[in-house]
Amino acid sequence: MNTRTIVSYLSKTLAVTAFATALLLALPASAQLLHSSSEDGSVIGQHRVELNSASEEELMSLPGIGPALAKRIIEERTARPFESTSDLERVKGIGPASLKRLLPHVRVQRPARRS
Numbered sequence: 053m054n055t056r057t058i059v060s061y062l063s064k065t066l067a068v069t070a071f072a073t074a075l076l077l078a079l080p081a082s083a084q085l086l087h088s089s090s091e092d093g094s095v096i097g098q099h100r101v102e103l104n105s106a107s108e109e110e111l112m113s114l115p116g117i118g119p120a121l122a123k124r125i126i127e128e129r130t131a132r133p134f135e136s137t138s139d140l141e142r143v144k145g146i147g148p149a150s151l152k153r154l155l156p157h158v159r160v161q162r163p164a165r166r167s
Contacts, residue, residue: 100159103134114157121145134160 111122128143
């Protein structure tokens, strides 16, 4: 490899690293990076959206969720906060198949109990 090739490679690598860092810093407050172990022991990262606090835009980032469903999710959680991810089935337009598709991408943090 000549010097020009090495410099080109390093600058591309640096640009990709900077882009990835910017994306990670831009994660919304309602998102959580979870880690789980695969069969071989390696760590897998997964972005999950918190259903009780996500914005309409964050909900629309979920597979199969458009503006209408995002609004219905917000309306439903405003009326009665979600206690588990399976509560999504209360939302008109989300059935068993949609729920199965969404489960890996969502989470519910139960509100603290008031004394």
